[in-house]
Amino acid sequence: MSRPTPLLAALALAAILLPAAAGHADHGAAGSAPAPQTSARPLPLTAIGATVVAVPPGATETSAFLTLRNTGRAPVVLTGVRTPLARHAMLMTTRRDAQGLTGMSAVNTLTVPAGGTLKLGPDGDHLMLMDLARVPRVGEKVPLTLSTRDGRSLTVSAVVRKP
Ligand SMILES: [Cu+2]
Known part of the structure; x- marks a missing residue:
């Protein structure tokens, strides 16, 4: 039971990759944030x-x-x-x-x-x-x-x- 299974190895790999993916998503969101401000709907x-x-x-x-x-x-x-x-x-x-x-x-x-x-x-x-x-x-x-x-x-x- 001490030998790592392929599933555990895959989970470990996912744990390493996920934060990087999340970080990239955050960066993308922050980079596009000013767009809605400049295209704000006019007030009624x-x-x-x-x-x-x-x-x-x-x-x-x-x-x-x-x-x-x-x-x-x-x-x-x-x-x-x-x-x-x-x-x-x-x-x-x-x-x-x-x-x-x-x-x-x-x-x-x-x-x-x-x-x-x-x-x-x-x-x-x-x-x-x-x-x-x-x-x-x-x-x-x-x-x-x-x-x-x-x-x-x-x-x-x-x-x-x-x-
Ligand atoms: Cu006054």
Whole structure:
């Protein structure tokens, strides 16, 4: 019984070969990983009325509004916004407390419901552009890039308008 059988020899050979095969498979998967990112499906979102609020010279921040319509069957979860106009941009919500005072607070996500709309405006959820890189000119178009939890993004062109 001490003599190795052909079956055991075959198993030993398989044990040596399998890790190498698995390693090769992992390498192949890692090498092809960026492909789905570059060919990501476009988000099922339509932006309406994208606006950056005009501010006077010297102002360091402003807000941005738009309505997003989701024509897809799944909610779209926004996780951030960026724009060349501002060094910082964030998702915010406006809440009214028990005393009737309103206050803004940053939120990690805003959700566009499946088949529904998310309205970003002065009285509720909105985008905040902080630490402005320059003063926006009334009438100019500014890109706003919204990113989503699933790693996709949507760039919309917002018009600078007086409040
Ligand atoms: Cu705000």
